[in-house]
Amino acid sequence: MxxxxxxxxxxxxxxxxxxxxxxxxxxxxxxxxxxxxxxxxxxxxxxxxxxxxxQLLQIRATLPSTAQQQERCALTDRIIQPQEEMLLGLTTDDRLVPLSLSTGEFVAPVG
Structure with a gap:
């Protein structure tokens, strides 16, 4: 589009x-x-x-998490505040990257 x-x-x-x-x-x-x-x-x-x-295609799994410090979403660049619920995305090269919950609609659900 x-x-x-x-x-x-x-x-x-x-x-x-x-x-x-x-x-x-x-x-x-x-x-x-x-x-x-x-x-x-x-x-x-x-x-x-x-x-x-x-980048979305490079995320192969997500894990629910809570930010312990301010983070920045790897996909949207959105700020994730401390104690805010978030996702950790496991990439195809075995890195964990912070993801805001709003990106959850774009990545495969966990579980």
């Missing part, structure tokens, strides 16, 4: 990135009336979503 920004451009952070002129010309041609900056945002969001899906 294509990403559609709900954020006003006035609330977006300005950044600078250099592209070859030929790439910009091709992006403008592909984007048409949408505009190439919106197209680039859409492409980048699509990439981020695919990377997140790829």
């Amino acid at each position: 294509p990403y559609k920004s709900q954020t006003a451009t006035t609330e977006m952070q300005v950044t600078s990135i250099r592209f070859e002129r030929s790439l910009i010309d091709k992006l403008k041609a592909i984007a048409g009336r949408q505009g190439y900056q919106a197209l680039i945002r859409e492409v980048l969001w699509d990439y981020v979503e695919r990377q997140t899906e790829s």
Whole structure:
């Protein structure tokens, strides 16, 4: 599903990135009336979503847990507060990573 920004451009952070002129010309041609900056945002969001899906596929099991200190969800980057219920995800390379409960809807249930 294509990403559609709900954020006003006035609330977006300005950044600078250099592209070859030929790439910009091709992006403008592909984007048409949408505009190439919106197209680039859409492409980048699509990439981020695919990377997140790829990370989800690397989690092979989850365990219920309680945070003992502030953690950051490995998938959503959401802050998990101390004493907050969370999941520990076991990755395919045998690492345990913190997961917020909201990511539980995306990963296979435990048990």
